[in-house]
Amino acid sequence: MGSTSTKIKLRTSDQKVFEVEKAVAVQSQTIKYIYENGCPDSVIHVHSVSGDILSKILDYCKKHVNSAAGKEDISPEELYEWDANFVKVDQNTLFDLILAANCLKIESLLDLTCQTVANMIKGKRPEEIRTTFNIKNDYTIEAEEAVRRENKWAFDMLGGVGTMVIEELADDTMSKCVTNTKSRVCVIAANQIVMMRSISKLANKKSIDVYKQPQNPTTPRIKESVKQRNVGTGFIELFFHFKCKM
Amino acid sequence: MMSKLAMFPYYFPEEIFLEIFCKLPVKSLGKCMCVSKSWNSLIKNPYFISSHVSHQSKLRRTNDNNLFFVMTGRHEVEYSLHSDDQEFRKYAQLEYMPFDNHHSIVGACNGLLCLMDFQFSFDSIFILCNPIIRKSITLPKPCLSSLPYKISVGFGFDSAQNDYKLLKITKKGVLDKYVEVELYSLKRNCWKILAPPKYDLYSDDFMVYVNETVHWIAYERVNNEGSYSCKLLILGFDMRDDVFKEIMLPERLRNLPHQSEIYVIPYDELSSIAVIELGSLHAECDIWVMKKYGVVETWTKMYSLGKLGTEPMPRVLGFRKNGDLMLRTYDNLRLVSRDPESHEIDYFGIQGRRTYVCNYTESLVLLDRVIDGAMTENRANYADKANR
Numbered sequence: 001m002g003s004t005s006t007k008i009k010l011r012t013s014d015q016k017v018f019e020v021e022k023a024v025a026v027q028s029q030t031i032k033y034i035y036e037n038g039c040p041d042s043v044i045h046v047h048s049v050s051g052d053i054l055s056k057i058l059d060y061c062k063k064h065v066n067s068a069a070g071k072e073d074i075s076p077e078e079l080y081e082w083d084a085n086f087v088k089v090d091q092n093t094l095f096d097l098i099l100a101a102n103c104l105k106i107e108s109l110l111d112l113t114c115q116t117v118a119n120m121i122k123g124k125r126p127e128e129i130r131t132t133f134n135i136k137n138d139y140t141i142e143a144e145e146a147v148r149r150e151n152k153w154a155f156d157m158l159g160g161v162g163t164m165v166i167e168e169l170a171d172d173t174m175s176k177c178v179t180n181t182k183s184r185v186c187v188i189a190a191n192q193i194v195m196m197r198s199i200s201k202l203a204n205k206k207s208i209d210v211y212k213q214p215q216n217p218t219t220p221r222i223k224e225s226v227k228q229r230n231v232g233t234g235f236i237e238l239f240f241h242f243k244c245k246m
Numbered sequence: 247m248m249s250k251l252a253m254f255p256y257y258f259p260e261e262i263f264l265e266i267f268c269k270l271p272v273k274s275l276g277k278c279m280c281v282s283k284s285w286n287s288l289i290k291n292p293y294f295i296s297s298h299v300s301h302q303s304k305l306r307r308t309n310d311n312n313l314f315f316v317m318t319g320r321h322e323v324e325y326s327l328h329s330d331d332q333e334f335r336k337y338a339q340l341e342y343m344p345f346d347n348h349h350s351i352v353g354a355c356n357g358l359l360c361l362m363d364f365q366f367s368f369d370s371i372f373i374l375c376n377p378i379i380r381k382s383i384t385l386p387k388p389c390l391s392s393l394p395y396k397i398s399v400g401f402g403f404d405s406a407q408n409d410y411k412l413l414k415i416t417k418k419g420v421l422d423k424y425v426e427v428e429l430y431s432l433k434r435n436c437w438k439i440l441a442p443p444k445y446d447l448y449s450d451d452f453m454v455y456v457n458e459t460v461h462w463i464a465y466e467r468v469n470n471e472g473s474y475s476c477k478l479l480i481l482g483f484d485m486r487d488d489v490f491k492e493i494m495l496p497e498r499l500r501n502l503p504h505q506s507e508i509y510v511i512p513y514d515e516l517s518s519i520a521v522i523e524l525g526s527l528h529a530e531c532d533i534w535v536m537k538k539y540g541v542v543e544t545w546t547k548m549y550s551l552g553k554l555g556t557e558p559m560p561r562v563l564g565f566r567k568n569g570d571l572m573l574r575t576y577d578n579l580r581l582v583s584r585d586p587e588s589h590e591i592d593y594f595g596i597q598g599r600r601t602y603v604c605n606y607t608e609s610l611v612l613l614d615r616v617i618d619g620a621m622t623e624n625r626a627n628y629a630d631k632a633n634r
Contacts, residue, residue, distance in 0.1 A: 095258070102262055110265065118269035126280040138283050147280050153380045154276020 008035060009043040016051030017043065020058055023069075027061040029105035049100045053093070057100055060086060060109055087116040091133075263288055268301040272357075272378050272608040295610045296408050299356045302607055307515060312567045313337060315354055315606035318598035325377065327606060330567050334594045340377045349373070351602050352452050353401040357609025358410060360401035370397070372412060374432065374612070381612040388414060388428050388437045395419050400453025400460030404485040409433040410611075413460055413483050417447055429488065443490045445481055454510045456519055457539055459484045459491070461510050463521075478502055480510060480519070496534050496545035499523060511564050516605060520548075520565075528559045533571075551584070563603045574601050 006022040008031070025044075026032035034044050046054060066072040067079050074082070087094060094113060101109040121129055126148075130137055139147065148155070267275060267289060275298075279286045288294060306312060312330035317323060325340040352360040357378065363371040369391045375382035394416035401412050412430040414437075425447055427440040445464035453460035464481040467474050478500055480493040494500070499508055505526035513520040518539040523532045530552050537544040551571075553559055560573040570592075571584045584591050 098262060099257070102259070102265075114262070114265045115269050117266050118274075121266070121270060121278065122274050124277070126277050129278065129281050135282055135285075137281070139280075143283075144280065147286060151276040151279055151379075153378060154273045154279075 010054065011043050011045050012049055012051045012054050013047055014051050016054075018051075018054060018058060021062075021065075024058060024061045024065050027065060027106055028057075029107075031104065046104065048103050050096070053096045053100050056086075056093075056097065057104070057106070057109065061106065064108065083112055087113060260288065264294055264297065267294065268298050269305075272610055275610060276379070289610070290614050292408070292614050295614060299607070299609045299611065302609065303356075306607055312515075313606045313608070314572075315351075315359070315604050316596060317351060317600065317602040318596050319600065323598070323600065327608075328594075334592075334596075338378075343375070343377060350452075351604070352399045352412070353455050354604045354606050355401055355403050355410065355455055357607055357611050358401075360399075360412060362399060370399075370414075372399075372430070374410065376609065376612045378608055379610060379613055381615065383432075383612065383615070385412070385430055386436060388430070389439055390416065390426050390428055392416075392418055395422075396425075396447045396450055398447050398450060398453060398462050400455060400462065400483065402455040402458060402460050402485045405458060406486045407431075407433060411485050413453065415442075415447055415462075440488070443481060445479070448478065449507075449509070451509050453483075454512050454519060456512050456516050458486050461493070461519055463508055463510060475501060478508070480521070493519075493536075493540065494542045495521065496542075496547070499534070511562055512605070513565055515567070522562045524559060529553060531559055531562070533562065549587070564605065572603055574603070 007019050008022050008025040010018045010020060010025065010031070012018070022035070026035065031044055031046070038044075049057070063072070063079070063082060067074045087097075089097070094116060098110065098113045098117070101113055120132060124132065129135070137144070263285070267278065270278065275289055279289050314328045314330060314334075315325070316328055317325050323343075325343050327337040327340065329335045329337045349361045349363050352362050352372075354360070357376055359375045359377060361373045361375060363373070369387060372385040372388075373382055374385065396417040398415050399412065401410070403410055410432040414428045414430070415425050417425045425442045425445075427442045428437045429440055430437045443464070445466050448463035448465050451462065453462045455461075459482040461480055461482045463478060465476045465478045468477050479495055482491045482493055483489070484491060495508075499521065502508060502523075503526055507524040507528075509522050511520050511522060512518075513535050518536050520533055520535045523534065525531065530550055532547055533549045533551065535546050535548045537546055549571075551559075551562075557575055560575040563572040563574055565571060569585070573584055
């Protein structure tokens with residue numbers, strides 16, 4: 001035959017049968033291999049994929065095949081948006097899609113779904129990652145402390161709202177930054193990180209933690225006072241008054 | 247299929263975790279290592295670390311998150327990473343640097359910085375450092391130690407062996423006929439002496455690493471009926487095969503008049519090289535680009551730059567993703583970006599006595615490396631010699 005309307009039959013784990021165009025089905029390297037090395041008229045059994053998931057996957061494959069072949073008038077940006085919406089599903093479905101994309105060997109779908117999970121992990125603390133993905137913490141308390149210490153470098157708070165870089169801190173410097181009350185504030189001053197634990201506790205704190213650079217002895221700066229002023233829309237302005245201690 | 251809880255680790259095969267982890271930045275991976283023991287061992291694995299590196303390099307070429315490593319300082323030296331965007335935004339301040347102000351940066355490769363210390367006059371100390379994960383290694387003493395007349399060093403990666411290598415070429419004395427060559431391998435943690443190429447070192451510039459090869463300018467003294475002339479060329483050392491190779495310069499640059507100067511810089515996202523030719527009065531410089539790496543016919547004189555005002559000619563450090571040039575101005579060592587065609591200048595306000603910039607990719611290299619007694623012993627050897 002060889003015509004573009006060759007159809008392939010796929011049977012899922014829950015006995016649903018899908019009839020798909022060959023061009024769409026062979027986006028899966030697994031299906032392609034089975035089709036090319038087996039009997040072209042028989043039904044291909046996709047053991048580990050359910051009907052619901054396969055249906056979604058076929059939507060994805062169809063969209064990508066049509067866009068690549070020019071059958072659909074869709075720009076790369078629009079396809080990118082379509083993909084972004086495609087992965088806006090509940091976590092169970094997302095994980096099922098990943099497993100299916102892996103077993104059916106659909107590289108672009110695996111890439112897309114894994115990137116989605118990676119984006120869910122970025123910026124989260126370990127406890128949050130465990131909660132999001134329901135992972136059991138198998139560290140003992142001591143072991144967890146040890147691994148956090150070993151990977152201290154991963155936990156520095158740099159960047160984001162409320163980060164201020166003070167170029168030089170001399171005696172009696174008044175520095176200020178604006179931040180929203182939800183974030184932690186990080187003040188980086190000439191190779192030191194002076195970190196605020198939480199905004200709400202600021203007014204009561206007499207001193208703040210000072211992190212010294214490991215190899216150079218630096219003069220620790222102690223906060224003398226912090227005043228805060230509400231500048232509206234949930235932002236506060238913090239005034240740091242530093243005094244140098246020799 | 248029955249519905250189940252999204253119990254992450256129970257039904258995902260390892261390869262899927264690795265696929266997800268490859269897409270994470272280094273700091274996220276640090277946090278992931280604290281999630282569970284199994285995640286920790288998946289990440290702290292040399293095979294994963296090198297897949298992560300190649301995945302991130304691929305990402306860098308397709309996305310816009312090119313990073314530059316910047317070293318600069320007025321009173322104290324500072325290190326930071328900047329995004330290659332409009333404002334050259336600071337991506338991260340690097341608090342950890344295992345050295346003081348005596349160091350020069352040889353180069354960066356896959357997230358590792360290679361540093362050279364000038365403190366001990368007869369021995370050059372080399373350090374490899376991953377500033378994000380805060381790990382560094384002091385290299386053992388080279389076999390050949392002496393105060394050389396000329397020295398050039400290059401740092402790079404051998405993908406076949408998954409090994410990081412340092413090439414050191416020295417010329418002991420002015421009248422010496424040959425240069426001396428040594429190669430360090432991180433995997434074997436030792437230096438070995440190599441047979442030298444028949445070319446001399448043109449300058450003390452550090453080598454430029456591109457396409458798994460380090461490059462520098464070399465020359466050959468040619469005897470023309472009693473009078474000597476210097477024929478210049480680019481020499482490369484291939485880190486995969488451990489062999490020297492010659493790359494011809496554009497014809498015009500092969501017999502350079504003495505007052506002119508040339509140096510190599512990387513081009514095209516580290517896939518080719520460019521040569522900067524400073525004219526004899528240092529009033530202008532020409533930028534020659536090798537459009538197709540290794541193909542001599544593709545040398546093209548892309549731009550000519552005049553001076554920036556009355557200052558001497560700035561040093562060209564490299565190209566940005568948008569084609570702009572990164573320049574280090576002479577007096578103030580300000581970092582500027584100059585559009586070579588429109589001559590528009592962007593000053594970044596990065597000023598300091600010693601400013602150094604290079605391309606940078608984050609990685610976990612050295613994470614799995616146990617800094618054992620052998621490595622710290624390397625440092626002790628240096629201290630011993632200094633005390634004698």
